[in-house]
Amino acid sequence: MQILAISGSLRRHSNNTRLLRALREEAPEDVEITIWDGLKQLPHYDADDDVVPGPITVEAFRQLVREADAVVFATPEYNSSIPGALKNALDWGSRPLATNAFRNKPVAVIASSAGAFGAVWAAAELRKVLSAMGARVAEIELAVGHASEKFDAEGQLIDDDVRPGLRDVLTALIAETTPNLQAA
Amino acid sequence: MTITAETTAVPTGTWQADTVHSSVTFEVPYAVATFSGSVSDFDATLADGRLTGAARIASIAVKDQNLEAHLLSPEFFDAERHPEVGFVTDRIRRNGDAVEVEGQITIKGITRPATLRGTIVGPTVDHFGKNRVGLRLETTVDRTEFDINWNMPLPSGEPALANEVTLKADLTLVGQDA
Numbered sequence: 001m002q003i004l005a006i007s008g009s010l011r012r013h014s015n016n017t018r019l020l021r022a023l024r025e026e027a028p029e030d031v032e033i034t035i036w037d038g039l040k041q042l043p044h045y046d047a048d049d050d051v052v053p054g055p056i057t058v059e060a061f062r063q064l065v066r067e068a069d070a071v072v073f074a075t076p077e078y079n080s081s082i083p084g085a086l087k088n089a090l091d092w093g094s095r096p097l098a099t100n101a102f103r104n105k106p107v108a109v110i111a112s113s114a115g116a117f118g119a120v121w122a123a124a125e126l127r128k129v130l131s132a133m134g135a136r137v138a139e140i141e142l143a144v145g146h147a148s149e150k151f152d153a154e155g156q157l158i159d160d161d162v163r164p165g166l167r168d169v170l171t172a173l174i175a176e177t178t179p180n181l182q183a184a
Numbered sequence: 185m186t187i188t189a190e191t192t193a194v195p196t197g198t199w200q201a202d203t204v205h206s207s208v209t210f211e212v213p214y215a216v217a218t219f220s221g222s223v224s225d226f227d228a229t230l231a232d233g234r235l236t237g238a239a240r241i242a243s244i245a246v247k248d249q250n251l252e253a254h255l256l257s258p259e260f261f262d263a264e265r266h267p268e269v270g271f272v273t274d275r276i277r278r279n280g281d282a283v284e285v286e287g288q289i290t291i292k293g294i295t296r297p298a299t300l301r302g303t304i305v306g307p308t309v310d311h312f313g314k315n316r317v318g319l320r321l322e323t324t325v326d327r328t329e330f331d332i333n334w335n336m337p338l339p340s341g342e343p344a345l346a347n348e349v350t351l352k353a354d355l356t357l358v359g360q361d362a
Contacts, residue, residue: 098253104264134257136264 004068005035008075008086015147016074022157045091065101074110077119094133103134106176118143140172199357201228206355213346221246238270259334291330315359
Protein backbone atom coordinates (compact mmCIF):
# COMPACT_ATOMS: atom_id res chain seq x y z
CA MET A 1 0.00 0.00 0.00
CA GLN A 2 1.23 3.46 -0.93
CA ILE A 3 0.48 6.44 1.28
CA LEU A 4 1.38 9.92 0.17
CA ALA A 5 2.24 12.21 3.08
CA ILE A 6 1.88 15.98 2.72
CA SER A 7 3.22 18.46 5.23
CA GLY A 8 1.51 21.82 5.25
CA SER A 9 4.69 23.52 6.39
CA LEU A 10 7.57 24.45 4.09
CA ARG A 11 9.98 25.09 6.95
CA ARG A 12 13.11 22.91 6.90
CA HIS A 13 12.75 21.96 10.55
CA SER A 14 8.96 21.75 10.44
CA ASN A 15 7.45 19.80 13.31
CA ASN A 16 4.71 18.62 10.99
CA THR A 17 7.19 17.18 8.52
CA ARG A 18 8.97 15.54 11.45
CA LEU A 19 5.67 14.05 12.56
CA LEU A 20 5.23 12.54 9.12
CA ARG A 21 8.72 11.02 9.39
CA ALA A 22 7.72 9.53 12.74
CA LEU A 23 4.52 8.27 11.12
CA ARG A 24 6.63 6.55 8.49
CA GLU A 25 8.54 4.79 11.28
CA GLU A 26 5.25 3.42 12.60
CA ALA A 27 4.04 2.10 9.25
CA PRO A 28 3.39 -1.65 8.94
CA GLU A 29 5.72 -3.56 6.63
CA ASP A 30 3.39 -3.55 3.65
CA VAL A 31 2.73 0.18 3.88
CA GLU A 32 5.08 2.58 2.16
CA ILE A 33 4.81 6.24 3.13
CA THR A 34 6.28 8.80 0.75
CA ILE A 35 6.69 12.32 2.06
CA TRP A 36 6.01 14.78 -0.73
CA ASP A 37 8.38 17.72 -0.93
CA GLY A 38 6.93 19.51 -3.94
CA LEU A 39 4.62 21.94 -2.18
CA LYS A 40 6.89 24.93 -2.69
CA GLN A 41 7.24 24.25 -6.42
CA LEU A 42 3.56 24.67 -7.22
CA PRO A 43 2.62 27.96 -8.88
CA HIS A 44 -0.12 30.08 -7.37
CA TYR A 45 -3.48 28.81 -8.52
CA ASP A 46 -4.67 30.81 -11.51
CA ALA A 47 -7.77 29.76 -13.40
CA ASP A 48 -6.10 31.05 -16.58
CA ASP A 49 -3.39 28.40 -16.14
CA ASP A 50 -5.92 25.73 -15.21
CA VAL A 51 -5.87 24.03 -18.60
CA VAL A 52 -5.28 20.46 -19.76
CA PRO A 53 -2.55 19.56 -19.17
CA GLY A 54 -1.85 21.93 -16.29
CA PRO A 55 1.58 23.17 -15.18
CA ILE A 56 4.15 20.34 -14.98
CA THR A 57 4.51 20.48 -11.19
CA VAL A 58 0.74 20.47 -10.79
CA GLU A 59 0.28 17.44 -13.04
CA ALA A 60 3.05 15.64 -11.17
CA PHE A 61 1.30 16.36 -7.87
CA ARG A 62 -2.06 15.14 -9.20
CA GLN A 63 -0.42 11.99 -10.53
CA LEU A 64 1.13 11.24 -7.12
CA VAL A 65 -2.28 11.60 -5.50
CA ARG A 66 -3.93 9.37 -8.11
CA GLU A 67 -1.31 6.65 -7.65
CA ALA A 68 -1.48 6.71 -3.85
CA ASP A 69 -3.91 4.44 -2.04
CA ALA A 70 -4.34 7.12 0.60
CA VAL A 71 -3.05 10.55 1.55
CA VAL A 72 -2.13 11.79 5.01
CA PHE A 73 -1.67 15.45 5.88
CA ALA A 74 0.14 17.11 8.74
CA THR A 75 -0.70 20.77 9.05
CA PRO A 76 0.29 23.68 11.23
CA GLU A 77 -2.16 26.49 11.94
CA TYR A 78 -1.71 29.95 10.49
CA ASN A 79 -4.21 32.56 11.65
CA SER A 80 -6.74 29.94 12.73
CA SER A 81 -6.60 28.16 9.39
CA ILE A 82 -4.37 26.12 7.11
CA PRO A 83 -1.25 27.56 5.46
CA GLY A 84 -1.81 29.27 2.13
CA ALA A 85 0.69 26.99 0.37
CA LEU A 86 -1.28 23.93 1.43
CA LYS A 87 -4.58 25.45 0.40
CA ASN A 88 -3.02 26.37 -2.93
CA ALA A 89 -2.03 22.74 -3.50
CA LEU A 90 -5.54 21.60 -2.66
CA ASP A 91 -7.04 24.19 -4.99
CA TRP A 92 -4.92 22.77 -7.82
CA GLY A 93 -5.65 19.24 -6.71
CA SER A 94 -9.40 19.87 -6.67
CA ARG A 95 -9.53 20.67 -10.35
CA PRO A 96 -11.48 19.66 -12.34
CA LEU A 97 -13.83 19.36 -9.38
CA ALA A 98 -16.04 16.53 -10.63
CA THR A 99 -13.13 14.22 -11.46
CA ASN A 100 -10.34 15.51 -9.24
CA ALA A 101 -7.58 13.22 -7.98
CA PHE A 102 -8.81 13.42 -4.38
CA ARG A 103 -12.34 12.23 -5.16
CA ASN A 104 -13.06 9.12 -3.01
CA LYS A 105 -9.41 9.12 -1.93
CA PRO A 106 -9.01 8.04 1.69
CA VAL A 107 -7.33 10.87 3.60
CA ALA A 108 -6.40 11.55 7.20
CA VAL A 109 -5.43 14.76 8.95
CA ILE A 110 -2.78 15.25 11.61
CA ALA A 111 -2.17 18.70 13.06
CA SER A 112 0.48 20.12 15.30
CA SER A 113 1.54 23.47 16.63
CA ALA A 114 3.99 24.91 19.09
CA GLY A 115 1.06 26.08 21.21
CA ALA A 116 -1.18 24.05 23.48
CA PHE A 117 -4.03 23.44 21.06
CA GLY A 118 -2.18 21.51 18.39
CA ALA A 119 -3.70 23.34 15.43
CA VAL A 120 -7.17 21.88 15.92
CA TRP A 121 -8.82 24.69 13.97
CA ALA A 122 -6.52 24.10 11.03
CA ALA A 123 -7.31 20.39 11.20
CA ALA A 124 -11.05 21.10 11.14
CA GLU A 125 -10.57 23.49 8.25
CA LEU A 126 -8.51 20.96 6.32
CA ARG A 127 -11.09 18.24 6.88
CA LYS A 128 -13.78 20.59 5.60
CA VAL A 129 -11.85 21.42 2.44
CA LEU A 130 -11.03 17.76 1.75
CA SER A 131 -14.66 16.75 2.25
CA ALA A 132 -15.81 19.41 -0.16
CA MET A 133 -13.34 18.04 -2.72
CA GLY A 134 -14.95 14.61 -2.41
CA ALA A 135 -12.21 12.89 -0.44
CA ARG A 136 -13.01 10.10 2.00
CA VAL A 137 -11.93 11.74 5.27
CA ALA A 138 -11.01 9.19 7.95
CA GLU A 139 -12.80 9.61 11.26
CA ILE A 140 -9.63 10.09 13.26
CA GLU A 141 -8.12 13.16 14.84
CA LEU A 142 -4.62 13.69 16.11
CA ALA A 143 -3.60 17.13 17.34
CA VAL A 144 -0.11 17.43 18.77
CA GLY A 145 0.38 20.51 20.94
CA HIS A 146 3.70 21.89 22.20
CA ALA A 147 5.19 20.23 19.15
CA SER A 148 8.61 21.83 19.42
CA GLU A 149 9.19 19.96 22.68
CA LYS A 150 8.45 16.58 21.08
CA PHE A 151 11.60 16.28 18.95
CA ASP A 152 15.32 16.18 19.59
CA ALA A 153 17.92 18.29 17.79
CA GLU A 154 18.02 15.79 14.92
CA GLY A 155 14.25 15.98 14.48
CA GLN A 156 13.58 12.57 15.93
CA LEU A 157 10.33 12.14 17.84
CA ILE A 158 11.27 11.70 21.49
CA ASP A 159 7.82 11.79 23.05
CA ASP A 160 6.64 8.19 22.86
CA ASP A 161 3.15 9.21 23.96
CA VAL A 162 2.59 10.54 20.44
CA ARG A 163 3.34 7.23 18.72
CA PRO A 164 0.10 5.40 19.62
CA GLY A 165 -1.83 8.32 18.10
CA LEU A 166 0.22 8.03 14.92
CA ARG A 167 -0.49 4.31 14.76
CA ASP A 168 -4.20 5.02 15.24
CA VAL A 169 -4.10 7.41 12.30
CA LEU A 170 -2.50 4.75 10.13
CA THR A 171 -4.99 2.11 11.24
CA ALA A 172 -7.95 4.36 10.46
CA LEU A 173 -6.51 5.41 7.13
CA ILE A 174 -5.70 1.84 6.06
CA ALA A 175 -9.23 0.78 7.06
CA GLU A 176 -10.63 3.48 4.79
CA THR A 177 -8.78 2.01 1.83
CA THR A 178 -10.55 -1.33 2.21
CA PRO A 179 -12.81 -1.71 -0.82
CA ASN A 180 -16.53 -1.69 -0.16
CA LEU A 181 -16.04 -1.09 3.52
CA GLN A 182 -19.50 -0.51 4.92
CA ALA A 183 -20.05 2.63 6.91
CA ALA A 184 -20.33 1.94 10.61
CA MET B 185 -70.27 -4.27 -3.85
CA THR B 186 -68.39 -6.39 -6.35
CA ILE B 187 -67.32 -3.24 -8.20
CA THR B 188 -65.90 -1.75 -4.99
CA ALA B 189 -63.93 -4.90 -4.35
CA GLU B 190 -62.35 -4.72 -7.83
CA THR B 191 -61.27 -1.08 -7.50
CA THR B 192 -59.66 -1.70 -4.14
CA ALA B 193 -57.68 -4.73 -5.19
CA VAL B 194 -53.93 -4.40 -5.65
CA PRO B 195 -53.11 -5.92 -9.07
CA THR B 196 -51.92 -9.48 -8.90
CA GLY B 197 -49.24 -11.03 -11.12
CA THR B 198 -45.95 -9.42 -12.07
CA TRP B 199 -45.56 -5.84 -13.30
CA GLN B 200 -42.34 -4.15 -14.23
CA ALA B 201 -41.57 -0.48 -14.58
CA ASP B 202 -41.39 0.93 -18.07
CA THR B 203 -38.56 3.24 -17.12
CA VAL B 204 -38.94 5.48 -20.15
CA HIS B 205 -42.37 6.42 -18.89
CA SER B 206 -41.42 6.44 -15.23
CA SER B 207 -39.36 8.70 -13.04
CA VAL B 208 -37.71 8.69 -9.65
CA THR B 209 -37.06 12.15 -8.25
CA PHE B 210 -36.22 13.98 -5.05
CA GLU B 211 -36.98 17.43 -3.71
CA VAL B 212 -35.38 19.21 -0.80
CA PRO B 213 -35.86 22.77 0.47
CA TYR B 214 -32.64 24.72 -0.15
CA ALA B 215 -32.29 28.31 1.08
CA VAL B 216 -35.44 30.02 -0.29
CA ALA B 217 -36.65 27.46 -2.81
CA THR B 218 -36.82 23.78 -3.60
CA PHE B 219 -33.91 21.89 -5.11
CA SER B 220 -34.77 18.84 -7.16
CA GLY B 221 -33.07 16.09 -9.08
CA SER B 222 -33.68 12.66 -10.51
CA VAL B 223 -32.17 9.22 -10.85
CA SER B 224 -32.44 7.71 -14.32
CA ASP B 225 -31.09 4.17 -13.81
CA PHE B 226 -33.66 2.33 -11.74
CA ASP B 227 -36.00 -0.62 -11.82
CA ALA B 228 -39.22 -1.40 -10.04
CA THR B 229 -41.34 -4.52 -9.88
CA LEU B 230 -44.77 -5.12 -8.48
CA ALA B 231 -45.11 -8.85 -7.95
CA ASP B 232 -47.85 -10.53 -6.01
CA GLY B 233 -48.68 -7.36 -4.18
CA ARG B 234 -45.11 -6.49 -3.24
CA LEU B 235 -43.36 -3.49 -4.72
CA THR B 236 -39.57 -3.56 -4.89
CA GLY B 237 -37.32 -0.98 -6.45
CA ALA B 238 -33.67 -0.11 -6.75
CA ALA B 239 -31.89 2.89 -8.21
CA ARG B 240 -28.24 3.25 -9.16
CA ILE B 241 -27.14 6.45 -7.47
CA ALA B 242 -24.39 7.07 -10.05
CA SER B 243 -27.17 8.03 -12.46
CA ILE B 244 -28.23 10.96 -10.30
CA ALA B 245 -28.89 14.03 -12.41
CA VAL B 246 -28.97 17.62 -11.27
CA LYS B 247 -28.22 20.70 -13.33
CA ASP B 248 -24.52 20.90 -12.52
CA GLN B 249 -21.82 18.30 -13.08
CA ASN B 250 -19.81 19.43 -10.05
CA LEU B 251 -22.85 19.19 -7.84
CA GLU B 252 -23.54 15.69 -9.15
CA ALA B 253 -20.02 14.73 -8.14
CA HIS B 254 -20.60 16.28 -4.71
CA LEU B 255 -23.80 14.23 -4.29
CA LEU B 256 -21.89 11.04 -5.17
CA SER B 257 -19.11 11.83 -2.68
CA PRO B 258 -18.84 10.52 0.89
CA GLU B 259 -20.44 13.76 2.14
CA PHE B 260 -23.71 12.71 0.52
CA PHE B 261 -24.55 9.29 -0.95
CA ASP B 262 -21.02 7.81 -0.99
CA ALA B 263 -21.86 6.09 -4.25
CA GLU B 264 -18.52 4.30 -4.40
CA ARG B 265 -19.45 2.23 -1.34
CA HIS B 266 -23.23 2.36 -1.58
CA PRO B 267 -24.04 2.33 -5.28
CA GLU B 268 -27.75 1.58 -4.87
CA VAL B 269 -30.71 2.93 -2.99
CA GLY B 270 -33.61 0.54 -2.61
CA PHE B 271 -37.13 -0.03 -1.44
CA VAL B 272 -38.97 -3.19 -0.42
CA THR B 273 -42.61 -3.47 0.55
CA ASP B 274 -44.13 -4.93 3.63
CA ARG B 275 -47.73 -4.08 2.78
CA ILE B 276 -49.78 -2.31 0.11
CA ARG B 277 -53.27 -0.98 0.72
CA ARG B 278 -55.54 0.41 -1.95
CA ASN B 279 -58.73 2.37 -1.54
CA GLY B 280 -60.08 3.42 -4.91
CA ASP B 281 -57.38 5.56 -6.50
CA ALA B 282 -55.54 6.04 -3.23
CA VAL B 283 -52.70 3.74 -2.35
CA GLU B 284 -50.47 3.38 0.68
CA VAL B 285 -47.29 1.33 0.64
CA GLU B 286 -45.49 0.43 3.83
CA GLY B 287 -41.94 -0.80 3.50
CA GLN B 288 -38.25 -0.23 4.04
CA ILE B 289 -36.04 2.30 2.30
CA THR B 290 -32.31 1.72 2.11
CA ILE B 291 -30.02 4.66 1.43
CA LYS B 292 -26.25 4.69 2.00
CA GLY B 293 -26.48 1.19 3.41
CA ILE B 294 -28.94 2.23 6.13
CA THR B 295 -32.47 0.79 6.14
CA ARG B 296 -35.40 2.65 7.69
CA PRO B 297 -39.15 2.03 7.61
CA ALA B 298 -41.14 4.33 5.36
CA THR B 299 -44.72 4.78 4.24
CA LEU B 300 -45.27 5.86 0.67
CA ARG B 301 -48.61 7.41 -0.25
CA GLY B 302 -50.11 8.30 -3.58
CA THR B 303 -52.43 7.20 -6.32
CA ILE B 304 -52.90 4.15 -8.47
CA VAL B 305 -54.47 4.03 -11.92
CA GLY B 306 -55.49 0.89 -13.74
CA PRO B 307 -54.87 -1.78 -14.70
CA THR B 308 -55.78 -0.57 -18.12
CA VAL B 309 -54.92 -1.80 -21.62
CA ASP B 310 -52.64 0.49 -23.63
CA HIS B 311 -52.57 1.12 -27.39
CA PHE B 312 -50.26 -1.88 -27.89
CA GLY B 313 -52.54 -4.21 -26.01
CA LYS B 314 -50.39 -4.36 -22.89
CA ASN B 315 -51.75 -4.06 -19.40
CA ARG B 316 -50.48 -1.03 -17.52
CA VAL B 317 -50.77 0.23 -13.98
CA GLY B 318 -49.84 3.75 -12.99
CA LEU B 319 -48.40 4.24 -9.54
CA ARG B 320 -47.49 7.65 -8.13
CA LEU B 321 -45.90 7.46 -4.74
CA GLU B 322 -44.31 9.95 -2.42
CA THR B 323 -42.71 9.96 1.00
CA THR B 324 -40.57 12.22 3.12
CA VAL B 325 -37.41 11.04 4.82
CA ASP B 326 -35.02 12.71 7.21
CA ARG B 327 -31.73 12.49 5.30
CA THR B 328 -29.71 12.62 8.52
CA GLU B 329 -31.15 9.22 9.47
CA PHE B 330 -29.28 7.91 6.44
CA ASP B 331 -26.00 9.58 7.42
CA ILE B 332 -26.37 12.37 4.87
CA ASN B 333 -25.54 15.28 7.11
CA TRP B 334 -23.96 17.95 4.90
CA ASN B 335 -25.08 21.49 5.51
CA MET B 336 -23.98 25.10 5.27
CA PRO B 337 -25.22 27.88 7.53
CA LEU B 338 -26.96 30.87 5.98
CA PRO B 339 -25.93 34.31 7.30
CA SER B 340 -29.02 34.09 9.53
CA GLY B 341 -27.54 31.00 11.14
CA GLU B 342 -30.24 28.79 9.70
CA PRO B 343 -29.03 25.76 7.74
CA ALA B 344 -29.16 26.17 3.96
CA LEU B 345 -30.32 22.64 3.25
CA ALA B 346 -33.33 21.07 4.94
CA ASN B 347 -33.15 17.61 6.44
CA GLU B 348 -36.55 16.57 5.12
CA VAL B 349 -36.30 15.23 1.59
CA THR B 350 -39.34 14.30 -0.48
CA LEU B 351 -38.85 11.19 -2.60
CA LYS B 352 -41.18 10.63 -5.54
CA ALA B 353 -41.70 7.68 -7.83
CA ASP B 354 -44.00 8.06 -10.81
CA LEU B 355 -44.17 4.58 -12.24
CA THR B 356 -45.72 3.06 -15.30
CA LEU B 357 -45.84 -0.66 -14.59
CA VAL B 358 -46.36 -3.09 -17.47
CA GLY B 359 -47.94 -6.50 -16.90
CA GLN B 360 -45.52 -9.32 -17.61
CA ASP B 361 -48.04 -12.14 -17.66
CA ALA B 362 -50.46 -10.87 -20.29
